[in-house]
Amino acid sequence: MRTPDDDPRPYRPCVGLMLVNERGAVFVGNRIDTPGDHWQMPQGGVDEGETPREAALRELGEEVGLSPDQVEIMGESRQWHAYDLPPGLSRRVWKGRYRGQTQKWFALRFLGRDSDIDIAAHTPEFSAWQWASLDRLPDLIVPFKREIYLRVAEEFRPLIERLAAEARD
Known part of the structure; x- marks a missing residue:
């Protein structure tokens, strides 16, 4: 049986x-494509010739219906975060090209x-x-993405806490 570590497919x-x-x-x-509660933050692929920032603003419009002038970019993760899809799912989505x-x-x-x-x-x-608290995110997300959500929440927590404090003042 193949383990994620020996899967030669790219991310x-x-x-x-x-x-x-x-x-x-x-x-x-x-998520509309999976029955039940399968909550996630918006995400999407980076198209050929597109920067991650451009992709983020495009995905914002596609998934949330917002234009770039309706947001302010407060921060960008210091690193890329990778996760493996469950084996059965990874063979079905994206024509099986990615792990x-x-x-x-x-x-x-x-x-x-x-x-x-x-x-x-x-x-x-x-x-x-819905709007969810930062601390509730890991409980809402599917298990194979949970670790990334925990890391991203901790990285952005100071920005979010500052924003909430400004709103209270």
């Missing part, structure tokens, strides 16, 4: 978006109103959305 380059409102809550969407994804994460301050969010603006990926 798919991807971006992840931690969209944060003024109270320090994080946007999560429930998982490597992600560059962006913390985005939401400057608009909740009514600006339109998860059906493009081909919908989410059936519902």
Whole structure:
């Protein structure tokens, strides 16, 4: 049996978006393609010739229906974070070309109103959305992404706490 460590397939380059409102809550969407509760932050592939920052802003429009002027980029992860998809899933998605994804994460301050969010603006990926506390994120996410969510939450925690403190003042 093949283990993830001996899988020769590459990781798919991807971006992840931690969209944060003024109270320090994080946007999560429930995946439309999987029944039940499968919440995640927006994410998507980096297209050929596109920078991660450009991909992040494109994905923001596609998955959340927001334009770049409705957010402020507060931070970018110091490193790329990789995860392996479960073996059965990795053979089905992306035509089996990738073992998982490597992600560059962006913390985005939401400057608009909740009514600006339109998860059906493009081909919908989410059936519902909500604002969740930073500490609740790991409990909402599928297990194979949990470690990345913990690392990204800790890296961006100072930015989010500062934002929430400014809103209270």
